[in-house]
Amino acid sequence: MKFRNALSLVSRRGTSSIANSVAILGVCISLSACAASNIPSPDKGRLLATGGVSQVEGAGGSGLSNWATITGYGSRDSYGATAFHSRAYLNDFDMQVSGAAIGVGNRVEISYARQTFDTGDTGPKLGLRQGYKFHQDVVGAKVRVAGDLVFDQDTLMPQIAVGAQFKKSANSELVAALGAESSSGLDVYATATKLFLDRNLLLSASLRGTRANQLGLLGFGGPNNDGYTAQFEGSAAYMLSRDLVIGADYRTKPDNLAFAPEGDAKAAYIAWFPNKSVSLTAAAVDMGEIAGQGRQQGFYGSIQVGF
Amino acid sequence: MRLSILKTMLLGLALSLPITATANDGQSTLYDDLGGKTVMDQVVSDMLDLALSDPQMAPIFADSDMDRLEKLLIIHFCEIADGPCTYDGQDMRRTHDGLGIRTMHFNRLVEDLQAAMDRQDIPFRTQNRLLARLAPFHDDVTGRSPVPPRGPKPASHSAAPLSAAATVPGD
Numbered sequence: 001m002k003f004r005n006a007l008s009l010v011s012r013r014g015t016s017s018i019a020n021s022v023a024i025l026g027v028c029i030s031l032s033a034c035a036a037s038n039i040p041s042p043d044k045g046r047l048l049a050t051g052g053v054s055q056v057e058g059a060g061g062s063g064l065s066n067w068a069t070i071t072g073y074g075s076r077d078s079y080g081a082t083a084f085h086s087r088a089y090l091n092d093f094d095m096q097v098s099g100a101a102i103g104v105g106n107r108v109e110i111s112y113a114r115q116t117f118d119t120g121d122t123g124p125k126l127g128l129r130q131g132y133k134f135h136q137d138v139v140g141a142k143v144r145v146a147g148d149l150v151f152d153q154d155t156l157m158p159q160i161a162v163g164a165q166f167k168k169s170a171n172s173e174l175v176a177a178l179g180a181e182s183s184s185g186l187d188v189y190a191t192a193t194k195l196f197l198d199r200n201l202l203l204s205a206s207l208r209g210t211r212a213n214q215l216g217l218l219g220f221g222g223p224n225n226d227g228y229t230a231q232f233e234g235s236a237a238y239m240l241s242r243d244l245v246i247g248a249d250y251r252t253k254p255d256n257l258a259f260a261p262e263g264d265a266k267a268a269y270i271a272w273f274p275n276k277s278v279s280l281t282a283a284a285v286d287m288g289e290i291a292g293q294g295r296q297q298g299f300y301g302s303i304q305v306g307f
Numbered sequence: 308m309r310l311s312i313l314k315t316m317l318l319g320l321a322l323s324l325p326i327t328a329t330a331n332d333g334q335s336t337l338y339d340d341l342g343g344k345t346v347m348d349q350v351v352s353d354m355l356d357l358a359l360s361d362p363q364m365a366p367i368f369a370d371s372d373m374d375r376l377e378k379l380l381i382i383h384f385c386e387i388a389d390g391p392c393t394y395d396g397q398d399m400r401r402t403h404d405g406l407g408i409r410t411m412h413f414n415r416l417v418e419d420l421q422a423a424m425d426r427q428d429i430p431f432r433t434q435n436r437l438l439a440r441l442a443p444f445h446d447d448v449t450g451r452s453p454v455p456p457r458g459p460k461p462a463s464h465s466a467a468p469l470s471a472a473a474t475v476p477g478d
Contacts, residue, residue: 045411047418075410106410151445198439200432241431242421 042307045075046106048242049273050150050195053281054084054304056215057138057165058099058113061191063267063283063300064249065233067204068161068193070103070144071111072306073276079104086302088285092122092293099138109163111140117217126291128174134217135170142191149195158194165189167216179257180219181226185211191233200240202247206233213257214290222256229254243273253288263288267300279304337436338390346427347388351380353423354416364415367406387440398455399447408449417441 052069055061060071063086072080083100099113117134124130142163149159165187169175172183191206209228211220221227231254237247251265269283283300290296341347355377358364368376385392396402417438424434446452 043411045409045414047414075414077409077411148445151442153439154443196439197442198436200435239431239435 040078042072042074042080043078044073044080044276044306045078046073046080047150048276049239049245049271049279051080051082051103051306053271053279053302054082054086054099054101054111054113056086056097056113056115057140057167058084058097058101058111059140059142059163059165060101060103060109060111061204062235062237062247062249062271063269063281063285063302064251064265065204065235066142066163066189066191066206066208067235068144068147068159068191069149070106070109070142070161071101072103074103074106076106081307082304083307084302084304086281086300088287088298088300090285090287090290090296090298092120093290093296094118094120101140107144109140109142111138111142113138113140115215115217117214122291122293125293134174136167136215136217137170138165138167138216140165147192149193150197153195153197156194158192160190160192162190163188167212167220169216169219172219175213175219178218179222179259180213181211181221183219185216185220187212187216189233193235200238202235202237202239204233204235204237207231208233210254211256212254214253214262218257218291220256223258225254225256245271245273247271260292261289263295269300277306279306336389337433337440338385338388340433341388341424341429341437342427344385344390346429347384347390348381350420350423350427350429351377351384353426354419355380357419357422358416361415361419364412364419367408367412384437384441388437399444400450400452400454403448404450404454410445410449413445413448 050069051072052060052062052067054071055066056064057066059066060069060082061067071082074080079102081100081102084098086097088095095118096116097113099111101109101111103109115136115138117136119126119128119132119134121130123132126132140163142161144159144161147157147159152159166184167187168184175183187208187210189206189208191204193202193204195202208231210231211226211228213219213222231252233249233251235247235249237245239245247269249265249267249269253262253264255262265285265287267283267285269281271279271281273279281300281302281304285298285300287296338347341350355373359368359373379394379396382392383394383396386394420438421434424437
């Protein structure tokens with residue numbers, strides 16, 4: 001009841017903020033560069049590490065999980081932008097992700113990421129050529145609809161965001177041959193992230209409706225299931241100090257394809273935020289079973305720069 | 308091998324949690340844990356010095372009586388931290404009205420406060436316990452909450468931490 005009141009209060013407030021955010025975004029785009037001299041520079045008006053890092057699909061969050069946070073350090077009166085590069089070195093595959101995102105008014109986030117999944121020496125085992133690469137583009141939008149991660153310390157109210165990620169595989173013929181029903185798809189999600197500042201603890205949970213096989217790199221839908229399924233993403237992060245965070249992620253994935261089972265992904269990470277312009281993340285990651293080659297474990301590293 | 312790294316990190320996370328849970332046990336108040344009056348008076352003083360030396364922050368204090376502000380903040384922080392003080396200053400929402408304080412300024416002052424607490428070697432977790440009680444004032448300080456009606460002081464403060472501080476101030 002209390003929660004619902006809070007929700008409606010914040011979402012009513014939110015409506016004007018969204019309009020405000022869109023206006024700021026519109027100004028930026030119409031001038032083709034936010035760095036134009038008559039546009040105020042980003043205020044970096046939020047606290048260190050509260051923007052999270054960039055997750056594997058380019059949204060603000062932790063490595064595997066989407067958080068309800070808006071990327072960068074722009075306050076509600078400003079904007080912020082981030083760019084990142086991540087690499088995962090797994091038992092039989094490597095993965096690279098590059099992307100960028102803009103957060104406006106601490107309300108709206110627009111993100112882009114390009115994922116490359118390199119089969120390396122494993123390619124021939126799958127009937128592919130040596131070093132065959134899967135590519136995928138992901139365009140995301142996220143809107144904070146309620147709550148404030150930092151300021152809501154006197155209630156249990158989390159920061160809540162909803163969003164969508166449009167994904168398009170660049171390997172449409174091959175993913176069709178593997179059994180995928182389509183080479184593009186739309187994920188939708190709702191995320192709640194709560195910072196317990198007095199305990200140095202952050203918890204996040206996300207529900208994602210998706211048809212994606214291996215994040216979408218192996219297409220969408222398949223013989224086992226062609227419809228949307230609800231998948232879970234969870235994070236727990238603990239602040240060791242103002243600039244150092246350790247945490248763990250868990251992410252479930254659909255199992256749509258018949259040729260190989262797909263397992264859940266998990267990671268344990270440490271992230272360092274020396275300042276508001278850069279962050280470094282290192283993780284031990286287990287991406288679950290991929291393409292019949294067994295569980296894929298390895299090292300994950302990510303760098304994010306902020307503007 | 309790689310999995311063991313994962314396990315070690317998870318174990319580290321798990322071990323760090325119970326410490327957090329017991330941090331507030333015992334008789335001492337947050338004010339004691341922060342270092343008491345000597346330390347906190349210096350923290351407030353340093354925080355305001357840092358803010359005044361910041362060109363983006365200084366204009367906010369242009370019309371302020373800094374000595375009075377410092378005294379009020381010392382008492383306010385003391386009360387918020389369950390110290391032996393009673394803040395009877397004006398309502399938070401009204402005192403900040405029209406000062407043009409934005410979220411950016413609020414967070415900058417938080418950063419100045421963090422720097423001031425660092426100087427006193429206040430542990431990170433103790434710092435965050437204080438910040439968690441100050442954070443909900445954001446909406447009052449930046450003028451996002453409704454202005455309370457004038458007249459007698461309202462029964463409860465507009466931000467919850469004060470009314471939520473059940474501990475009776477003073478020993």
